[in-house]
Amino acid sequence: MDPLENLPHGMVNIHLLPRIYSMTHYRGSASKTVTSYDYTTKWMNENGYINDDVSYYFERYDEKTIIESDDERNEIKIFCPVKKK
Structure with a gap:
C-alpha cells in the first residue's frame, strides 16, 4: 500500500527533486x-x-514551533532553493 494514498483531507504531496537549499534557522x-x-x-x-x-521554498515546523502566539521561543527552519549566479 502506498503511504501517500492515506494523506489526511486537505493535505497534498509535493515531490521535491534534489536541489541546493539555503537553510535559515x-x-x-x-x-x-x-x-x-x-x-x-x-x-x-x-x-x-x-x-x-x-522549486519551492518550504518551512519546517516541529515541537519547537509556537505559531499561535507571539512567543519568542518559537523556532522555524526555512529552506530556500538557491543556485549560483
Whole structure:
C-alpha cells in the first residue's frame, strides 16, 4: 500500500527533486518571521546566489514551533532553493 494514498483531507504531496537549499534557522515571534526571509535574501546576495525559482521554498515546523502566539521561543527552519549566479 502506498503511504501517500492515506494523506489526511486537505493535505497534498509535493515531490521535491534534489536541489541546493539555503537553510535559515529562525528563532523569535511568529509575527516577525519575515525578517528571516530578509536575512536569507541578504545572505544570497552577499554570497553569489540567486533564487532557484523552479522549486519551492518550504518551512519546517516541529515541537519547537509556537505559531499561535507571539512567543519568542518559537523556532522555524526555512529552506530556500538557491543556485549560483
